Amino acid sequence: MRLSTDRHDRDGAGLVYVYPVLSRRSGGVSVGVNLNPDKTCNFRCAYCQVDGLVRGKPADIDLDLLGTELRGFLGDLLAGAVGADWPDPTPRQPSDVAFSGDGEPTSSPRFAESVALVATILDELDLRPQTRLVLITNGSLVGREGVARGLELLGRAQGEVWFKLDSATDEGLRRINDHPGGIERVYSRLAACARACRTYVQTCVFTVDDEPPTEAERAAYLELVRRSVRDGLGLAGVQLYGLAREVRQPGAERLGRLGAAWLEAFAAEIEAAGLPAVTRP
Ligand code: SF4
DSSP: OOOOSSOOOTTTTSOSSEEEEEOTTTSSEEEEEESOTTOEESOOOTTOOOTTOEESOOOOOOHHHHHHHHHHHHHHHHHTOSOTTSOSSOOSSOSEEEEESSSOGGGSTTHHHHHHHHHHHHHHTTOTTTSEEEEEEOOTTTTSHHHHHHHHHHHHTTOEEEEEOOOSSHHHHHHHHOOOSOHHHHHHHHHHHHHHSEEEEEEEOOEETTBOOOHHHHHHHHHHHHHHHHTTOOOOEEEEEOOOSOOOSTTGGGEEOOOHHHHHHHHHHHHHHTSOEEEEO
16 A cells, blocks of 8 residues: 655545555544545635546545445555554554545535534444544535535534635735635635634745745735734644645746755744744645
């Protein structure tokens, strides 16, 4: 079974919905749950690593198969039946089970049911709270009834959300995420998400044509951080990511990695603005 920090292969375990990733952050195994095996997303981020990304809504999923795959994979993982060639020592208890994958998880018609199912399986196997339940989302569908129900279930299961926010300007959201909604709508969704669950902001930073994010972009971002503190959103912090993996979208050749020092300096500004920040160069 393939497992690495660089290649997040969705077929790493040969399953439809479940895949293992070695987490750079925890040094342990993160188990991904992919509700978008058809590679559908309502965003088209400039840095997206999904090869063959399709704009649109995902097909329905087979919830029974998801349950079978997750129970089977976690059972094998805990029993040491998979990963003989993984780096030693790789802890057998996963650091998290994360809704992530090849598209926007909350766009799945089974999102709320999937959250309930995964929380139940973690409890069956007595894995919580050491194994966290995580949703990685672009946050654009937070206002939908089914998504709100899923977030409520996630909150009840002490899960957490990593909410994508790559720019605090309307122009930046269009340019980076191809998202026309505007920052005010994003901010109100972020606030709603933080009311339901422990929420981190997840931000990807990179160069375009060798230029880092502009002064105006950074200033707008820092003002949004200060505003979130003033408004009492209760955000848990910021995760500042560099481009760690291969970009699979048109224009990829224009994007480049920022050095660790750039990320550290921006993280220090975010902390000064009021939120804890960690970097993943
Ligand atoms: S939200 Fe995620 S899956 Fe969708 S385009 Fe952006 S990076 Fe890719």
